[in-house]
Structures are given as structure tokens and as C-alpha cells.
Amino acid sequence: MPEITPPLLSVEGLDVSYGPLKVLHEVALDVRPGECVGLVGESGSGKSTLGKTLLGLAPVTAGRIAFDGRDITRLSPRERRAMADHVQVVFQNPYGSLNPLMTVGEILSESLWYAGLSRAAMRERVAEALEQVQLPAEAAERYPDAFSGGQRQRIAIARAIIRRPRLIVCDEPVSALDLTTQAAVVDFLIDLQRQTGVAYLFISHDLGLVRRICHRVAVMERGRIVEFGDGERVTSTPDHPYSRRLLLASPVADPVAQAERRAAWQALKTGAMEKPRP
Numbered sequence: 001m002p003e004i005t006p007p008l009l010s011v012e013g014l015d016v017s018y019g020p021l022k023v024l025h026e027v028a029l030d031v032r033p034g035e036c037v038g039l040v041g042e043s044g045s046g047k048s049t050l051g052k053t054l055l056g057l058a059p060v061t062a063g064r065i066a067f068d069g070r071d072i073t074r075l076s077p078r079e080r081r082a083m084a085d086h087v088q089v090v091f092q093n094p095y096g097s098l099n100p101l102m103t104v105g106e107i108l109s110e111s112l113w114y115a116g117l118s119r120a121a122m123r124e125r126v127a128e129a130l131e132q133v134q135l136p137a138e139a140a141e142r143y144p145d146a147f148s149g150g151q152r153q154r155i156a157i158a159r160a161i162i163r164r165p166r167l168i169v170c171d172e173p174v175s176a177l178d179l180t181t182q183a184a185v186v187d188f189l190i191d192l193q194r195q196t197g198v199a200y201l202f203i204s205h206d207l208g209l210v211r212r213i214c215h216r217v218a219v220m221e222r223g224r225i226v227e228f229g230d231g232e233r234v235t236s237t238p239d240h241p242y243s244r245r246l247l248l249a250s251p252v253a254d255p256v257a258q259a260e261r262r263a264a265w266q267a268l269k270t271g272a273m274e275k276p277r278p
């Protein structure tokens with residue numbers, strides 16, 4: 001009998017409304033431990049709302065979100081803070097998401113205050129997180145404006161991993177970066193997954209990127225998941241007419257954009273480009 005891994009995250013029948021506007025309709029999706037699940041769809045389809053819902057930042061009107069078998073849709077503020085040990089987020093804009101008035105060390109240790117660690121333990125965790133994202137320990141003393149876009153996104157990733165989460169919601173984490181920096185950050189995310197076994201919900205409108213990094217892909221149209229399956233298949237020969245339209249409109253279908261992307265990947269010469277298997 002093949003071994004069946006229970007999902008880390010399981011979303012069932014999820015409805016989310018902002019006042020009278022219903023944004024998510026009966027969404028169902030699961031993420032296994034160590035897996036990367038892509039979530040694609042046009043602007044306004046509800047991708048970020050689903051990401052926010054997992055972090056307790058959007059109003060659930062029906063359905064269930066189970067993390068490690070436990071329903072997290074209606075947690076108290078205290079329980080919600082404790083969930084940050086398990087689920088973290090990396091946002092799109094590395095320029096807007098880091099407080100320019102705080103040092104990198106302060107930014108990284110901020111979330112640890114809630115975990116009640118001593119100052120020495122916090123310093124150790126900051127140094128460890130910086131090392132994991134391949135930034136020097138001295139980075140802790142500097143302010144975000146001393147770093148490039150790619151380095152800032154590594155700092156944002158360090159802030160996410162410092163709580164040692166089991167799932168990171170990556171909400172368009174590289175779309176504000178140039179192609180070469182995108183390739184470097186994506187490679188870094190793949191490596192991080194290989195090292196730590198963290199799972200990703202990878203939100204993107206870029207099918208080429210999602211094909212490269214995600215094991216399974218869900219396609220969202222106007223708040224509904226219309227297709228969910230193997231990443232290679234959904235991003236190359238999708239079943240649903242909406243997924244096919246998305247594929248045709250994406251740079252994956254544009255040979256010039258693909259050639260540029262390939263050149264950026266090759267420029268990195270990192271080798272070992274395979275997706276880690278969960």
C-alpha cells in the first residue's frame with residue numbers, strides 16, 4: 001500500500017466576503033508537508049485574499065481551514081499569535097514591507113518578542129536566519145535602504161523563517177524584482193525548502209515561474225478554484241478553458257519572454273535546478 005501523507009493545510013468549502021462582496025466561493029485546496037503549491041489567476045481573482053485568510057487577516061463566512069488537522073478559522077487573538085510559529089508570509093514588495101526606521105536585526109527579532117525568548121537567544125536566532133539567507137551577520141546592524149531589492153527580499157524571507165514555520169505564504173514574492181534577481185531568489189527558495197522541508201503556497205500570475213517551482217498548481221477564477229493538479233500538467237496542458245486562456249496570455253506562451261528568462265536562469269549557473277520532492 002502506498003503511504004499517504006496527511007495534508008499540512010486543508011481548506012474546504014471556504015467562503016470569504018468583504019461586506020456584501022463575496023470574494024471566495026467554496027474554495028478547496030490542500031498543501032502537503034514540504035510541498036510547493038502554486039496559486040495562479042488573474043488580478044482580482046482572490047489569490048491574496050486566500051493567502052490572507054490563512055493568516056487570519058480576511059473574514060471567513062463559511063468553510064474550514066485545518067492546519068495539521070486543527071481548525072484555524074476561528075482562533076482567539078492569542079491563539080492566532082501562536083499560529084505565527086507555523087504559518088508566515090513573504091509579500092511582493094521588498095521596498096514597502098520592511099520598516100525603513102528599524103535595523104535589520106530589529107526587524108528580524110520583532111516577531112520573536114511574542115515568543116518570549118531571551119535577548120541572547122534572539123541574537124542567536126537573528127544570526128542563524130541571516131546565515132540561512134546568505135547575508136553576513138553585520139547586516140543586522142544596517143537599515144533596509146542599504147540593501148538591493150533581492151537582498152531585501154532575502155531579509156523578508158529571513159523574517160518569515162525566523163519563527164521556523166512549516167508553511168510560508170509567498171504572495172508574488174519576486175514580481176517586483178528584475179529577471180536575474182527573480183531567478184536568484186527563486187533558487188534560494190527552492191534550496192531553503194530542500195534544507196528545511198518548509199511548505200509554500202506560492203501566489204503568482206506567472207505560469208513559467210510556477211511551473212519551475214511548484215509541485216501542484218491551483219487555478220483561481222473569480223474566487224473559485226477551477227483546476228488543481230500536477231504543476232507540469234496544469235501549466236502546460238490544462239483541462240479548464242480558463243486555465244488555457246491564462247496560459248495563452250502568459251509569458252510562457254511568448255518565445256521572446258521565455259528566451260529572456262532562460263538567459264537569466266543560465267546566467268546564474270547554479271546547476272541543480274530540480275524541484276525538491278516533498
Ligand SMILES: Nc1ncnc2c1ncn2[C@@H]1O[C@H](COP(=O)(O)OP(=O)(O)OP(=O)(O)O)[C@@H](O)[C@H]1O
Pocket residue numbers: 018021023041042043044045046047048049050205
Ligand atoms: N480589504 C478589502 N476590502 C474590500 N474588498 C477587497 C479587500 N481586499 C480585496 N478586495 C477585493 O477582493 C477581490 C480579490 O482581491 P485579491 O487582492 O484577493 O485578488 P488577487 O487575485 O490577489 O489580485 P492581484 O493579483 O491583483 O493581487 C478584488 O475584487 C478586490 O477588490
